[in-house]
Amino acid sequence: MNIDILVVDDEPAIRQMLGFALEGAGYTFREAGNAEETFVEINNATPDLILLDWMMPGMSGVDVARKLRRDTETRQIPIIMLTARGEEDDKIKGLDCGVDDYVTKPFSTRELMARIKAVLRRSEDPLEPATLTVDTLRLDTESHRVLVGEKNLELSPTEFKLLQFFISHPERVYSRAQLLDLVWGDNVYIEERTVDVHIRRLRKILAPYDYDKLIQTVRSVGYRFSVHE
Amino acid sequence: MNIDILVVDDEPAIRQMLGFALEGAGYTFREAGNAEETFVEINNATPDLILLDWMMPGMSGVDVARKLRRDTETRQIPIIMLTARGEEDDKIKGLDCGVDDYVTKPFSTRELMARIKAVLRRSEDPLEPATLTVDTLRLDTESHRVLVGEKNLELSPTEFKLLQFFISHPERVYSRAQLLDLVWGDNVYIEERTVDVHIRRLRKILAPYDYDKLIQTVRSVGYRFSVHE
DNA sequence: GAATGGATGTCATACACCTGTCATATAAAT
DNA sequence: ATTTATATGACAGGTGTATGACATCCATTC
Numbered sequence: 001m002n003i004d005i006l007v008v009d010d011e012p013a014i015r016q017m018l019g020f021a022l023e024g025a026g027y028t029f030r031e032a033g034n035a036e037e038t039f040v041e042i043n044n045a046t047p048d049l050i051l052l053d054w055m056m057p058g059m060s061g062v063d064v065a066r067k068l069r070r071d072t073e074t075r076q077i078p079i080i081m082l083t084a085r086g087e088e089d090d091k092i093k094g095l096d097c098g099v100d101d102y103v104t105k106p107f108s109t110r111e112l113m114a115r116i117k118a119v120l121r122r123s124e125d126p127l128e129p130a131t132l133t134v135d136t137l138r139l140d141t142e143s144h145r146v147l148v149g150e151k152n153l154e155l156s157p158t159e160f161k162l163l164q165f166f167i168s169h170p171e172r173v174y175s176r177a178q179l180l181d182l183v184w185g186d187n188v189y190i191e192e193r194t195v196d197v198h199i200r201r202l203r204k205i206l207a208p209y210d211y212d213k214l215i216q217t218v219r220s221v222g223y224r225f226s227v228h229e
Numbered sequence: 230m231n232i233d234i235l236v237v238d239d240e241p242a243i244r245q246m247l248g249f250a251l252e253g254a255g256y257t258f259r260e261a262g263n264a265e266e267t268f269v270e271i272n273n274a275t276p277d278l279i280l281l282d283w284m285m286p287g288m289s290g291v292d293v294a295r296k297l298r299r300d301t302e303t304r305q306i307p308i309i310m311l312t313a314r315g316e317e318d319d320k321i322k323g324l325d326c327g328v329d330d331y332v333t334k335p336f337s338t339r340e341l342m343a344r345i346k347a348v349l350r351r352s353e354d355p356l357e358p359a360t361l362t363v364d365t366l367r368l369d370t371e372s373h374r375v376l377v378g379e380k381n382l383e384l385s386p387t388e389f390k391l392l393q394f395f396i397s398h399p400e401r402v403y404s405r406a407q408l409l410d411l412v413w414g415d416n417v418y419i420e421e422r423t424v425d426v427h428i429r430r431l432r433k434i435l436a437p438y439d440y441d442k443l444i445q446t447v448r449s450v451g452y453r454f455s456v457h458e
Numbered sequence: 459g460a461a462t463g464g465a466t467g468t469c470a471t472a473c474a475c476c477t478g479t480c481a482t483a484t485a486a487a488t
Numbered sequence: 489a490t491t492t493a494t495a496t497g498a499c500a501g502g503t504g505t506a507t508g509a510c511a512t513c514c515a516t517t518c
């Protein structure tokens with residue numbers, strides 16, 4: 001969940017400023033001072049987003065963007081182009097190199113962060129909406145509801161995620177550690193016993209409809225969501 | 230099924246760039262460099278959509294748009310206005326002159342294509358009913374009014390748009406970010422928390438009629454407009 | 459041109475609800 | 489009976505929302 005942003009600008013001062021702002025916003029960042037370094041960095045690891053300066057000595061930002069867009073490997077990396085005022089008049093208007101957004105210097109950190117957020121949001125693939133069903137138990141991701149017949153169940157966020165995971169991965173045992181990884185996400189430092197508690201809470205909610213037995217304990221292994229027995 | 234787009238801009242380079250992008254996207258395009266040519270082209274054949282530059286020598290884009298909107302023949306042609314950044318004030322006027330959308334230069338072709346698609350879809354769709362209703366709550370898009378029974382509710386512009394969006398997209402959760410995109414529009418960068426405040430204001434207005442509960446909070450996800458409980 | 463009023467974005471604070479953890483009870487293996 | 493693993497209730501801090509207040513920006517009016 002660590003979002004990695006590559007800053008490409010020939011001026012170290014600007015890179016530093018951007019780096020500071022980005023880290024403040026919780027992103028990790030890498031930097032490149034010219035086209036070559038850029039490709040090296042990208043080859044190193046594909047960043048989640050590139051901030052690309054328009055004017056650079058040698059290969060300009062536009063050229064870099066064009067090249068990135070040509071290669072299948074890098075085509076889908078979101079790019080935000082940084083331009084200076086005055087450059088926007090004639091040249092930029094006519095030239096488009098397929099970048100996702102432009103930000104004009106000088107810009108406020110807030111605006112830049114907002115645009116980064118927006119671009120990242122657009123690039124992530126939308127979850128396919130679905131209604132998952134077991135008997136009369138329905139979990140609808142679109143309306144984010146859980147229903148038994150017409151009756152609405154009140155689940156907390158974690159309970160919802162847990163049930164969603166179970167219902168879409170039935171008939172298979174998961175250890176507490178696996179559940180923590182898959183439902184809570186990697187990089188969580190949580191007691192395994194905590195899983196028990198959430199299982200308990202989920203069962204309690206399902207109990208009035210006898211669906212608590214869908215969640216089965218597999219002693220010394222973990223839990224399983226199963227329609228049988 | 231050949232969609233015909235008329236590009237109006239005084240700079241040939243820009244027309245060429247746009248033409249290239251449009252043809253790449255499967256549209257056919259024609260061009261006009263000034264107001265006169267525009268009317269000639271339109272008279273020739275009614276285009277499916279017009280891309281109109283804001284700044285042009287002589288008769289400006291706004292004037293062209295106004296004129297097109299006045300004539301019954303051309304009133305329904307969708308128009309997307311191309312503006313330069315910094316013309317913020319003018320943007321609003323542009324919208325007032327009946328333009329369907331505007332795009333700020335410099336823009337990415339991706340964005341432009343997305344907007345063209347959106348505008349075309351809107352204009353083709355069987356017009357959404359002018360009056361949207363939930364129980365005794367009525368929102369009339371034409372008179373721009375919201376009524377409960379015979380009682381008129383006073384909504385600010387944003388509140389109206391928000392309610393309109395909700396009432397036409399019920400039973401589905403939207404994150405704050407999505408609401409910002411869909412109600413406020415892309416390219417608007419404001420705090421997500423601001424959504425809470427507008428939700429609050431809208432609820433406050435609906436509360437006397439108990440309709441505030443139509444707008445439901447989905448913790449850690451967003452909001453949902455729902456008729457159910 | 460100053461003044462008034464509405465609309466809107468942002469904050470600070472109050473609040474409600476989650477959540478992770480622990481202690482203890484209970485059940486299952488050995 | 490003893491050991492081991494899970495179930496359960498309680499609780500304190502943390503997180504996400506609701507809400508009121510405020511500053512700004514515009515448009516309108518005097």
